[in-house]
Amino acid sequence: MISLADYLQLLPKTELHCHLTSTMRATTLQELAARDGVALWTEDAEHLFDFADLVDFLHGWRIAHEVLRTGDDIARVAWEGVEDAVRAGNLRYREYYVNPQYFARRSSPLSYAEVVDAVIAGLRRAERDFGVGFRVVVAINRRESGEAAVDLVREMIAHPRPEVVGIGQDDLTPENTEDPLRFVEAYALAGAHGLRRTAHVGETPSADPENVRAAIEVLGCDRIDHGYRVVDDPAVLALARQRGIGFATTPWSTTICSGWTLDETHRIRRMVDAGLPVSVSTDDALFFRTDLGREYREGLTALGLDAAAAQRIALAGIDMAFCSDAEKQRLRAEFRAAFLALDALLAP
Template identity: 60%
Template sequence: MLSYADYLQLLPKTELHCHFTSTMTAELFVALAGKHGVELPTSDPAHLFAYADLREFLVGFELAHDVLRDPEDIEAVALEGVRVGVEAGLRYREYYVNPQYFIARGMSYADVIDPLISGLSAAEAQYGVGFRIVVAVNRAESGAEAIRLVELMAENPRPSVVGLGMDDLTPEGLEAPERFAEAFALARSAGLRLTAHVGETDRSEAHSVRFAMHDLGVDRIDHGYRVLDDPDLVAEARERRLPFCATPVSTTICSDWQLTPDHRIARMIEAGLAVNVSTDDAMFFRTDIGREFREALPALGVDAATARRIAFNGIDAAFCDDDQKARLRSQFTAEFTALDALFQRDALLPED
């Protein structure tokens, strides 16, 4: 019989909050470290991916960039990451990539972007999973460096690179979106879509979400859980249908929040916000897009109809063109119809 967990695993899915380096498998990560002589604390994933909080995780996240040194490394990660995603129902994905990490290691912007596009294009041809790329500002760097990054994007235009975001934390451990307002204004004038990691943990505030919405003019919010601390902001976001890209499993590690019906993501869904679901950093948090639906959503108290709505929210929030969105909606509708028929049939079968 098709269980509810099976149903959620098989639902077609988008993923909009996905950091490219984190789409590696642990095995590939260890192999690439060996290839390039990068010393890891351990080769045991059970200990390699153990973090006390967000800041400790970010140290490991930076280390992952050390093992991606050749174009073929980037292409291999891109192809393998899509293959694993397809097993969990992935149909479309948007990737955050931090060129600043790679540039600091001697690579150029094009050295990073071009093999990434090549690998993802090969994966799309093989598995049918569409993609777009969002370049992410590293908040550990200065506002001036963020501006230079946007200038590099303008100097090296690629049709698949459609947006600007921001992640990591400032040297003081803050979100501080205001430090990067000039870079975001430049990106907006260049026609890029905008998003930002804000309101993520207990150390952040609703002010960061408000600044991203009002001053940066973002098209969607990454995380944004602290929005709930400001009822007026919740009402505004609901009225605007502003998308929130939530990552349930990561909150259990970065914020030590339990996945229950009282979780902030559950409350955001209940408040009528346009929530979609992603992995954030799959390898590091030992998750995948299937687990986020199969395990996290039931723990949050989400029923089948709401799970389908969350999946459709991912299409609405995507930075692809309208034609691709229309194709995804048709594909998802067909798959939902088939799964619903099977799920309802099995629910009517007598138990042994």
């Protein structure tokens, strides 16, 4: 027999909210930074990942992109991240947010095509080695302008890759706000060319549930990243439920970026109880000292969710994914078979 913690660790999982740079190993980050003389945000290795809040974390996250100087660096990080996630949480499918703008505006730039092709090369190798499927969502850097976001979508259109399936937005604006409507034109262009759409909104204590509404009604998002403020407005909650919008949540990151305690009153638990489709991911595993197993093993337990709820969350990650219907069907069968085997071992 196995404990609930072991059950949650071994449960097959998807991950829909994962930033590629944040799948880097700490040892790889330090090795590459030393190789190229990149000054990290602190010289104190013991407290390298101690962040006060979202703004503090984002400073370090931007610098981390600087250590990825070549396509080989990016491909290495992509492969290592899959190996680690399989070991730590039985990852079976993952979608990555990739920020080409960070690589283009620096002293040793990489083009859009160079970045995405390196990501795909690393993930294809990992798929062959570990059987983990993937897709890529290109993320708009909200520190850039709306015009720059349109240019990014045009790059996607000019360099199509079957693995690149959608557009998103992350980081914060120069004013440290979400402001999703700053990028309306880019989202309209993406939608016109058949790209799936998502956005980081409703994440922090200062965020407005209206940002969730705007992402759904104006940007045409197929799913929402974070979106925790949705439960603060009954009308927005009803809209999301009516449209069947899924939410890619990241429990552990909320303890740092929002300062919330993981317990049964947490907004993620309220989203689950409200009947919203909810998946669970790491967001930025490297920076938040987490992994996919921990998000289920400790995060879901702290939220007061049981094995049956964990199964529903794992399956919601398949339903919300931007992969093909055939791949979803295969994943559902694989997951349900694993559930049967694990249920037989779960201690009463």
